Amino acid sequence: MYKKYYISSKYYEVIFLDKKIFQEAIEKNKTKRPILKNSIYAFVIGGLVCLVGEVIRLLLMRIFKVDNKTANTLMLLIFITLSSLFTGLGLYDKFGQIAGAGAFVPITGFANSLTSSAIESKSEGIVLGTMMNMFKLAGAIIVIGAVSSVLFGTIIYLLR
Amino acid sequence: MKRVGKNSILFDNVYVLETATSTGPREKKGPIGEYIDKDYENLNCLEKSWEKAECRLQKDVIEISLKKASLEEKDLDLIVSGDLNNQIVVSSFTAKDYDIPHIGIYGACTTSILSLIVGSNYIDTKTFNNVLCLTSSHYATSEKQFRFPTEYGGQKPDTTTTTVTGSGATIITNQKTTIKITKATIGKVIDAEYKDAQDLGKAMAPSAAVTLKQHLSDFNLPASYYDLILTGDLSLGGSKVFIDILKEWDIIIPNYNDCGLMIYDLNNQEVFSGGSGCGCAGVVVNSYIMALLRKKILKKVLVITTGALMNPISTAQKESIPGIAHAVAFEVVE
Secondary structure: OOHHHOOOHHHHHHHHHHHHHHHHHHHHOOOOOOHHHHHHHHHHHHHHHHHHHHHHHHHHHHHOOOOHHHHHHHHHHHHHHHHHHHHHOOOHHHHHHHHOHHHHOOHHHHHHHHHHHHHHOHHHOHHHHHHHHOOOOOHHHHHHHHHHHHHHHHHHHHHO | OEEEOOOEEEOOOOEEEEEEEEEOHHHHOOOOHHHOOEEOOOOOOOOOOHHHHHHHHHHHHHHHHHHHOOOOHHHOOEEEEEOOOHHHHHHHHHHOOOOOOEEEOOEOEOHHHHHHHHHHHHHHOOOOOEEEEEEEEOHHHHHHHHOOOOOOOOOOOOOOOEEOOEEEEEEEEOOOOOEEEEEEEOOOOEOOOOOOOOOHHHHHHHHHHHHHHHHHHHHOOOHHHOOEEEEOOOHHHHHHHHHHHHHHOOOOOOOEEEHHHHOOOOOOOOOOOOEEOHHHHHHHHHHHHHHHHHOOOOOEEEEEEEEEOOOHHHHHOOOOOOEEEEEEEEEEOO
8 A cells, every 4th residue: 555655666665674673663662651640640639629629619608608509600710710820820730740630620621721722822912812722722622512512402302 | 075875975174163052941950051151041031922032042042152253243154044933933033133144944853963964065165154053942932833832731741852942053164173074964754654742752763763874884884983973852762762773773882872861850850751852952962062072072973863744733634753864973173
């Protein structure tokens, strides 16, 4: 399949033999990702983030006597603000490096992707920079959110 | 100047007049920090945008190298420069402030050596007397260009490299100095069909090995001819692959190192697998290696810079990452 692209078949044969050597050498020195370690860190740290969220929610309900739904919204708002703040201070990327999915999956990860994109594009101006690029990373999550809500909404409607 | 073997050039009269380097904070704190001419405490180098900061680094090294060589702007006949930004804007924007002809080149991270090869041709044919070869890279512009926003909290794998914030300039001339540029080998684009854009060292290692093999066979030299064989930015994983490929071809290199491993302290600085970018070889060669050559601690050094030929679109389209490598030999002459 590859052969037809090469003008000189002799070069193809040489490069084909070499390619095997290259790929063997790359395979031999393959760096293993520390999946177990990353998973444990993500589980523990992500869990702690959620625990803090739960504590904030309960405190809001106890102290400020707000109802469950409002407490949820307020808790999310607090997390989004804190995440954006720490992104701006240059701390969230260090946290993300350790926590991995534990920093990515909660709503803090979403806020970080928005803020970091916005900061990065600041030099290109407000409209062409910040506004256009803000959802560069988060856009995918919004699309999947919208598509899946249409899909599951339809299924629920039909089942009823 | 003449062609040797298949891909190589032998130079007669190309000498290194002066070199200069300017970097960000992390490089200054690295093991070769004391050899760096100028450094900044912040990545923004007192400028408003990262791109402007990179321009400033380039301008610094032009000024410093001219001052060191006691030359003036009018004495320079040509600037050959390149960087990693789209359409090499940083190099062009730097050159617009000088009354000197400019050739902009793009060779991914090979630029420091590629600019020397391009410049040496004009020197050796006696077309020009003094040519400034310049390159730079910046951590934040490269992250923006090739990876994620700087403050994005995604987890990076250990194989990823840290782009060097720095610029290096070499003024080459046809008047005799102690350091001579003797040989050059122009590399081929080699595709090992490796696709991990977070592990570019391994993608580039095959091209470096091919260029070294070609260089040695073109000049009919043993690898031990050189006191030091230096690769550009293969990082930890890539240099292992490089050595393994050469072993397969029965080439043993006794004195080998990688610029990406020299510029940072891998154990104490958070740099993952080492340094990368045009500035990596640009800074290491123009500061530390030149100092060792001047002190005659090293007498023959072969520098092979390596470049990964990709952009974010090609990576997203699941294309493999071909590599290229160019080599230049520096020798001390009495």
